[in-house]
Amino acid sequence: MKTKASKSAVIGTLSALALSVSMNxxxxxxxxxxxxILHSLSGTMAISETTLKDTMLMLIEEQNxxxxxxxxxxxxxxxxxxSNWPLFAEKARELIEKNGVDAIFGxxxxxxxxxxxxxxxxxxxxxxxxVQYEGEESSKNVFYTGAAxxxxxxxxxxxxxxxLGVERWVLAGxxxxxxxxxNKILEAYLKAKGVAPEDIxxxxxxxxxxxxQSIVSDIKKFGSxxxxxxxxxxxxxxxxxxxxxxxGSQGVAAGDIxxxxxxxxxxxxxxxxxxxxxxxxAAWNYFMSVDAETNDSFIESWHAYTxxxxxxxxxxxxxxxxxxxxxxxxxxxxxxxDPKAVQESIIGVAVPNLTGGYSTMMPNHHITKxxxxxxxxxxxxxxxxxQTSGTVAGDAWSDYLEGSRDxxxxxxxxxxxxxxxxxxxxxxxxxx
Amino acid sequence: xxxxxxxxxxxxxxxxWMCVTVLLSLSLDARSAEKDEILAQVxxxxxxxFDDKARAVALLVESGHPRTEEILRLIKDGELYYRKKDDRxxxxxxxxxxAQATDLLDATAVVIEKxxxxxxxxxxxxxxxxxxxxLAEIGLKSEDPKQxxxxxxxxxxxxxxxxxxxxxxxxxxxxVSAVRELISIALAVNDxxxxxxxxxxxxxxxxxxxxxxxxxxxxxxVAETDASPVVKQKAQLALNGIDEQIRWYGMVETxxxxxxxxxVLVLAGIGLAITFGxxxxxxxxxxxxxxxxxxxxxxxxxxxxxxxxxxxxxxxxAAFMVSALVGVAIERGVIRFLYGRPLETLLATFGISxxxxxxxxxxxxxxxxxxxxxEWMSGMVEINPVLSLTLSRLYIILFCLLxxxxxxxxxxxxxxxxxxxxxxQNRAMARAMGVRSKWVDAMTFGLGSGVAGVAGVALxxxxxxxxxxxxxxxxxxxxxxxFGGVGNLWxxxxxxxxxxxxxxxxxxxxxxxxxxxxxxxxxxxxxQKRPRGLFPQRGRAAEx
Numbered sequence: 001m002k003t004k005a006s007k008s009a010v011i012g013t014l015s016a017l018a019l020s021v022s023m024n025x026x027x028x029x030x031x032x033x034x035x036x037i038l039h040s041l042s043g044t045m046a047i048s049e050t051t052l053k054d055t056m057l058m059l060i061e062e063q064n065x066x067x068x069x070x071x072x073x074x075x076x077x078x079x080x081x082x083s084n085w086p087l088f089a090e091k092a093r094e095l096i097e098k099n100g101v102d103a104i105f106g107x108x109x110x111x112x113x114x115x116x117x118x119x120x121x122x123x124x125x126x127x128x129x130x131v132q133y134e135g136e137e138s139s140k141n142v143f144y145t146g147a148a149x150x151x152x153x154x155x156x157x158x159x160x161x162x163x164l165g166v167e168r169w170v171l172a173g174x175x176x177x178x179x180x181x182x183n184k185i186l187e188a189y190l191k192a193k194g195v196a197p198e199d200i201x202x203x204x205x206x207x208x209x210x211x212x213q214s215i216v217s218d219i220k221k222f223g224s225x226x227x228x229x230x231x232x233x234x235x236x237x238x239x240x241x242x243x244x245x246x247x248g249s250q251g252v253a254a255g256d257i258x259x260x261x262x263x264x265x266x267x268x269x270x271x272x273x274x275x276x277x278x279x280x281x282a283a284w285n286y287f288m289s290v291d292a293e294t295n296d297s298f299i300e301s302w303h304a305y306t307x308x309x310x311x312x313x314x315x316x317x318x319x320x321x322x323x324x325x326x327x328x329x330x331x332x333x334x335x336x337x338d339p340k341a342v343q344e345s346i347i348g349v350a351v352p353n354l355t356g357g358y359s360t361m362m363p364n365h366h367i368t369k370x371x372x373x374x375x376x377x378x379x380x381x382x383x384x385x386x387q388t389s390g391t392v393a394g395d396a397w398s399d400y401l402e403g404s405r406d407x408x409x410x411x412x413x414x415x416x417x418x419x420x421x422x423x424x425x426x427x428x429x430x431x432x
Numbered sequence: 433x434x435x436x437x438x439x440x441x442x443x444x445x446x447x448x449w450m451c452v453t454v455l456l457s458l459s460l461d462a463r464s465a466e467k468d469e470i471l472a473q474v475x476x477x478x479x480x481x482f483d484d485k486a487r488a489v490a491l492l493v494e495s496g497h498p499r500t501e502e503i504l505r506l507i508k509d510g511e512l513y514y515r516k517k518d519d520r521x522x523x524x525x526x527x528x529x530x531a532q533a534t535d536l537l538d539a540t541a542v543v544i545e546k547x548x549x550x551x552x553x554x555x556x557x558x559x560x561x562x563x564x565x566x567l568a569e570i571g572l573k574s575e576d577p578k579q580x581x582x583x584x585x586x587x588x589x590x591x592x593x594x595x596x597x598x599x600x601x602x603x604x605x606x607x608v609s610a611v612r613e614l615i616s617i618a619l620a621v622n623d624x625x626x627x628x629x630x631x632x633x634x635x636x637x638x639x640x641x642x643x644x645x646x647x648x649x650x651x652x653x654v655a656e657t658d659a660s661p662v663v664k665q666k667a668q669l670a671l672n673g674i675d676e677q678i679r680w681y682g683m684v685e686t687x688x689x690x691x692x693x694x695x696v697l698v699l700a701g702i703g704l705a706i707t708f709g710x711x712x713x714x715x716x717x718x719x720x721x722x723x724x725x726x727x728x729x730x731x732x733x734x735x736x737x738x739x740x741x742x743x744x745x746x747x748x749x750a751a752f753m754v755s756a757l758v759g760v761a762i763e764r765g766v767i768r769f770l771y772g773r774p775l776e777t778l779l780a781t782f783g784i785s786x787x788x789x790x791x792x793x794x795x796x797x798x799x800x801x802x803x804x805x806x807e808w809m810s811g812m813v814e815i816n817p818v819l820s821l822t823l824s825r826l827y828i829i830l831f832c833l834l835x836x837x838x839x840x841x842x843x844x845x846x847x848x849x850x851x852x853x854x855x856x857q858n859r860a861m862a863r864a865m866g867v868r869s870k871w872v873d874a875m876t877f878g879l880g881s882g883v884a885g886v887a888g889v890a891l892x893x894x895x896x897x898x899x900x901x902x903x904x905x906x907x908x909x910x911x912x913x914x915f916g917g918v919g920n921l922w923x924x925x926x927x928x929x930x931x932x933x934x935x936x937x938x939x940x941x942x943x944x945x946x947x948x949x950x951x952x953x954x955x956x957x958x959x960q961k962r963p964r965g966l967f968p969q970r971g972r973a974a975e976x
Contacts (some may be wrong), residue, residue, distance in 0.1 A: 024858060042790060044900055046798040124790055164557060175945050187505060205944040208904050210895045211688040211696070213825070214939045226649030238904075242897040249805075249822040251812060255561045258907060276810075278510070279557050294890025379527070383481060385556040 008362065020053065031353040033068075035060060036095035036287050038106025038116070038127075043083025044208075048316075049108050051267060052130060053078060055317045056105050058305040059324045069331055070351065077101055077429035081112070088112040092119045092127070102337035103128065103327055105320060108132060111341045117142065126339045128327065130319035132262060132284075133290060134181035136411030138396040138418035140343065144366045145323035147285055148394035149185050153232070155371040156283035157186060158262050159386050160230045163259065168199045169228040171220050173206040179234035183260070186232060187398040199227065209239045212246035215360050224392035230258040241262050241272050244280075254279025260373070266312035269380045285355075285369040286318035287382040312380070318354045325351040326361055349413060357391060363420070364409035366394025474521055474536065478514055482556045483507035493566045502572050504537075508563050512536070513550040521910050524550060532970055537802040548903045548910060565590060569598055577608040584611060596622045617642050624650045624667075632663045640670045641677070643817040646672055648769035681819040686936050692825040694932025696894065699887040700905040701924050702839060705760075706880035708910070709919040711873065713767055714774055716781040719882045720788035721904025724758060725751035725888020726897045728793060730801045738870060743805040744889065751885040758788075759881020763874050771873075785906075789899045800898040809893065828890050833884060836925055843921070844878070852876045856919065915955050917965030927966055931955075 037056045038051035060074045068074055077099045083086040088107060093178040095101045096119070104120065106128040107113045110253055113129050120127050132147035162168040173179025183202060190200060200220050203215060223229035235243055240263070245261065260281040266288050268425050288299065298321065330346035331337050350360040359367045368391040374382025396418070397404040411416040417427035469791050476488035492500055506523050513524045513533065522533040524543070530901045533550065544550065555563070564586060571583035587595045601616050606612045616638065632654065632743070639647045651674070655667040700722060706716045728751040733743045762784055770777045778914035805911040810826055814820040843849035851872045854862040888901075895901065912931060916923030931951060938947035962968070 040445055041795065043796075044903075046793060047800065047898060047900075050798050079532055140613055141754050203943070206948060208900070209944060210904055211689075211693045211935075213692065213822075214686070214936055215944065217685060217689070218940065224645035224649075226646070226652070236897065238800070238900060242894055245805075245894060246822075249810060249812060250820070254557055255564060267799065271802050271898065273804040279560055280555075375554075377552075377554075383552075384553045385554075 002105055030271070032073050033070070033182065034075050034077050034093075034099055034101040036099065036101035036104040037076055038081060038088065038091055038095065038104050039108065040083040040112075040251070041078075041080040042133060045083040045108050045112075045132070046236070048267065050322055052105075052316055054306065055302075055320050056324070058302065059315060059321065060431070061305070063324075064244075066338060069328060069337070070337070080393075081106075085109075085111050085115045088115040089119050089215065092116045093123070096120070096123045097126045101125075102331075103342070105130070105323065107118060107131070108316075115260045124339060126327075126342060128320070128323035129345065130316045130323060131188035132315070134178045135185075135394075135396055135398055136181060136401075136404055138364050138366070138411075140365075140416075140418060141328070141339075142365060142395075142410055143323060143346065143361065144394060145319040145326075146372075147369060148214055148396060149182055149398055150162070150395040151285060151369055151371055151392050152262055152283050153186055154400075155180050155388060156191060156262070156281070156373060157189065157232065159262060159283075159373050160232075160258070161189070164230065165228050166230040167195070167200070167227040168222065168225070170217075170222060170229065170231040171200065171202045171234075173204055174209070174236040174402070175206055176236070176240055179204065182234050183232075185398045185400050188402075189341055190401065205235070205239065207236070209235075209240065209244045212243045213250075216243070216246045216250050216252060219257065220252060223252075229257050231257060233259050233261040234263060236263050237268075240268055244277055247280075248276030254281075265314035265316075266381065267314045269376065270312055272380075274376055274380050274400070275378050278378050280376045281373055281385075282376070282382060283373050284315040284372060284382075286315045286353070287374045287384055288313045289371075289374070289377075289381045290355045292354060294352050294356065295354045298354055303349065313354075319365070322351060322353050322359050322367065326359075326367075339415070343411070359391065362393050363412045364396045365411060366396055368393045436525075439851050443898045444567055452496070462870040463562050466712065475519065477507070477512075477553050482559060483915035485555065485616055486562055489562055489566070499577075500747070504563050504567055504570075505748060506536075507553055507555055510552055510554075512553040514553060515550055516966050517549070521553075522550065527552075544723065552750065556680075561590075563672060563947045565595075568597060572598060577611055580606070580608070581611050581614060581860050584614045585644070588614070588621065588644060591618065591622050591625075591646075614644075617644060620648055621813065624654055629660045629663060631667060632658065632660070636663060641673060643677060643681075645817060648678075656692070664746045674770070678818050681816070682817070683817055686940070687933065688821055688825075690933030690936035691929060692822075692829055692930035692932070695829045695911050696891070697908055697932055698928030699828070699832045699835065699890050700884075700923055701909040701916075702836065702921065702930055703880045703882070703887060704909045705913050705916070705919075705924040706839075706883065707877055707920055709921075709924070710852060711876055711880075712918075713771075713877070714775075714778045714781065715762075715767075716778060717762060717785040717902075718881075718884055718945065720785045721755045721759060721884035721902070722891060722905055723897075723902040724755050724788070725793065725885030726799070726892040726901055727796065727888075728754045728801070728885065729889045729892040730803050731798075733803060740804055741808055744806055744893075747889050748886055752882040753885075755888070756878040756882030757783055757887025758875050759884075761827055762803045762879040763773035763877035767877070768870070768873065785902065789902070796899075798899060800896045801876055805890040805893055824893050828893065828894070831890055835883065839883060840921055848872075848879075852879075911952070911955055914959065915965055917969070918969035919966045919969045920965075923965055923967035 010210060037053050039053040039055060040046050057076055060076045063069065064073050077095060077097060079091045081091045088352065092104060094269055097105055098368055102127065102397050106127065107116055107129050110133050115208045116127060124141065126143065128143045128145055130145050132152050133144065135148040153175055153274055169190060171183045173183055187200060195424065205215065221229060258279065258281055260283055262283055264282050265284060279368055299313055302313055303311060326346055326349050329349045329351055330342045333349065334341040334345035346361050347363050348361065350358045353359045353369065359368060361367050370391050372384050373386040374384050377383050396409040397407040399405055406421050406423045408420050408422060411418065419428040421428065455571045477485055479485055481918055511523050511525055513522045513523065514520065515863040521536040524531065525534045527547050529544060529546050529547055533544050534868055535542065547765040556763065568583040568586035571579050573876065574580055582597050594850065596619065599618055603612060603615045606615060615772065620635040620638040625629045627635060639651065649665050651671045655664055655671050658664040658667065703721065704715065704718050707718065729744065729747040732750055733740065736743045766780050766784065767777060770780060805824060809824045812822045813826065843852060851867050854867055855869050859869055891901065910926045914925030915931065934945055935951055938950055942950060
């Protein structure tokens with residue numbers, strides 16, 4: 001009897017404890033809105049992604065100073081997927097199911113995005129993806145705030161062709177999905193413009209390639225045959241530094257063979273002595289040097305937040321800035337943070353970007369952005385030498401690729417499809 | 433009334449003074465007019481659109497103003513700035529708070545208070561080309577024959593009627609034969625394009641054997657499209673000769689690239705040849721010891737920013753010390769408990785490599801650090817227009833040989849080397865002879881690690897200095913050591929160089945990705961056939 005009583009007492013206390021714990025969780029969940037940050041803080045991609053984590057923390061802190069969202073404070077939940085692609089999926093699931101975040105900001109490489117994709121779709125959450133990518137995708141649950149190929153690669157090639165009179169092309173890239181798809185699109189585009197196949201040289205190198213002697217020498221030879229030559233580089237990450245060093249030491253000057261890069265920004269340049277690279281180009285939707293008030297104040301708060309006057313800002317940071325503000329506006333519009341409601345309310349939301357204009361979320365979950373070409377300066381910054389007169393809307397499905405030409409994405413009712421074939425009038429079964 | 437004598441005596445002076453003043457003021461007027469002229473032309477550069485800027489540069493060049501060259505150089509080097517508030521132009525060699533800005537027109541100096549007050553007069557590639565050509569035409573009159581040669585070469589690529597006229601005038605007055613030769617080739621290239629049949633025929637003979645790229649493209653065009661069959665045939669012959677030479681130099685170049693890649697592999701692997709080869713420790717943190725060496729270079733450069741050239745020399749012993757100390761710490765702290773258990777050693781050192789990586793990430797941030805190349809290491813040695821050797825690579829090849837020789841000397845000639853060899857050949861016997869084998873183990877590991885650090889100094893000149901630097905080289909290092917034969921320094925040297933050359937020979941026709949795979953497959957097959965590598969150790973030592 002006695003033991004029974006004590007047993008039940010124990011059970012009672014335990015259940016009370018459990019109850020209070022669960023209540024605590026509930027209270028905490030009601031107090032704040034949770035925002036997931038899914039960027040690698042260790043491993044190979046930490047070099048690029050750590051900055052984005054800091055950017056998100058800064059944006060959330062600023063928003064909280066402004067009074068939060070819907071009368072609540074925002075609470076960042078930071079996880080580290082450690083540059084490990086499958087871990088991205090696990091961590092995304094953890095963020096949504098265990099931490100109960102209402103939106104995820106994260107991923108850098110396409111393969112990490114592809115890894116998260118099934119998870120956010122299954123749990124019907126939302127993710128903002130801030131990096132320029134190869135396109136050919138539009139998910140109900142992902143918002144692509146970086147550039148699609150038509151917002152970066154194609155305008156850059158146009159600039160080289162029309163303004164610099166380039167006739168021969170070297171498409172050099174790292175051997176993975178983004179460069180391969182981008183180069184496929186560019187090759188089709190160049191051929192459509194009448195460039196002969198022998199005037200296009202395509203070259204792929206492994207990740208982290210560090211010995212560029214032969215390739216740079218090949219490029220030099222390819223470019224010395226009388227026609228103006230340019231290199232379109234989709235070389236990724238760490239491989240860029242030795243590539244540019246080799247260009248510098250073999251004396252390939254921008255005046256002779258300009259290199260236009262799609263993955264080299266201010267952050268990457270901060271690891272190189274840029275004096276030999278002056279005049280080489282990069283295509284982005286944002287440069288730190290852009291003269292705009294929003295940009296000046298963003299850089300100021302970034303310096304204050306990092307307590308480092310020398311920290312640079314770059315294009316994916318701007319993408320997160322735009323994506324975060326779009327999410328805030330969409331939540332305000334919907335009156336709730338429920339991902340389903342936000343998915344609908346965010347389409348058509350326009351927020352200021354950092355280059356003095358506005359970016360709008362399109363029905364295909366891509367955004368409108370200006371396209372800029374910048375030349376590398378000796379202080380590690382870019383100087384804008386060309387830009388589109390207005391903004392360009394991101395095109396999920398390239399118009400230059402067989403098979404994706406007829407496909408459109410529109411997530412508004414009644415179509416609600418990321419992969420709609422206008423010829424057969426069918427929405428492909430897949431979600432993206 | 434006659435003037436007083438004294439005044440009369442002074443009169444000539446007075447007149448002279450008057451004349452001088454008038455003349456001076458006249459010349460001052462001229463100078464200020466000249467100023468206005470420059471001002472008008474240079475401020476035309478302060479427009480936003482690059483097309484308009486290019487037009488302003490063209491006007492400046494046409495004016496033939498004496499300061500044209502100076503101003504063009506300032507623009508080209510990005511040293512021409514304007515002050516935002518009053519659009520005055522300044523030349524600023526170094527845009528930093530506290531640095532000096534010199535007014536372009538009256539040469540008054542101003543101290544920069546805020547760098548944001550000044551903005552650079554920017555230019556794009558088209559303007560850079562335009563300025564380059566304009567400077568080349570000016571450079572033709574330079575005192576320095578090297579500059580004249582560069583100028584002619586620049587013009588050779590983009591011949592226009594004006595530059596041809598300038599070159600024609602120049603050729604008679606040119607005292608240096610090499611430059612004269614180059615000018616005559618430039619004129620011949622022009623004849624190939626615009627001359628009549630006789631001139632074209634002569635020109636083909638004239639350019640025969642020249643390796644300048646514009647010559648080849650001009651000849652190709654003639655050989656394909658020329659109206660006269662004779663010229664066409666001659667051009668084709670000349671072209672064949674040139675192509676033959678280019679092919680030959682291409683082979684030399686590939687060999688050089690191979691040796692240079694090989695020297696990097698040897699440098700990265702040679703430390704491992706000691707720790708793995710001599711001691712038999714599978715050290716997965718070897719790459720991170722290289723990385724530490726590279727970071728030491730970065731730190732030394734930060735410590736002595738005004739002596740970039742010397743900093744790299746200081747960095748060599750410093751990097752050796754840092755990596756050697758870390759190596760000794762690893763050996764004393766972890767590895768000595770694991771001798772004879774290779775699997776545990778492998779896992780433990782792999783863990784250490786991750787710890788070192790993350791430590792560097794926390795201390796230096798995950799971003800790459802910028803290590804600049806000193807003046808004496810940048811640039812290239814131009815042997816001819818199709819073959820030039822990059823200087824930094826040349827130094828690294830030499831450095832690699834130096835490190836190799838030093839290491840062989842240490843092992844062969846010093847008492848430490850003797851003890852190392854003794855312990856590695858027969859530990860029990862060496863101990864019986866009074867060798868402190870534990871101390872020797874620590875020193876050997878320190879030596880191998882220190883050499884890895886030295887390799888890091890060399891690599892900092894070629895690749896990223898970042899937390900992932902080591903990972904990129906660990907596989908290659910093991911490959912070289914295993915292929916060369918464990919425990920043999922000569923094997924490492926031969927293996928590294930031959931793998932480098934094989935890689936570079938394969939790369940042009942297989943692509944970088946496939947070349948790497950092919951080399952790896954070859955090594956696997958080779959190890960199947962000869963498990964002990966190229967130069968196996970013989971005798972009893974090999975069994976232990």
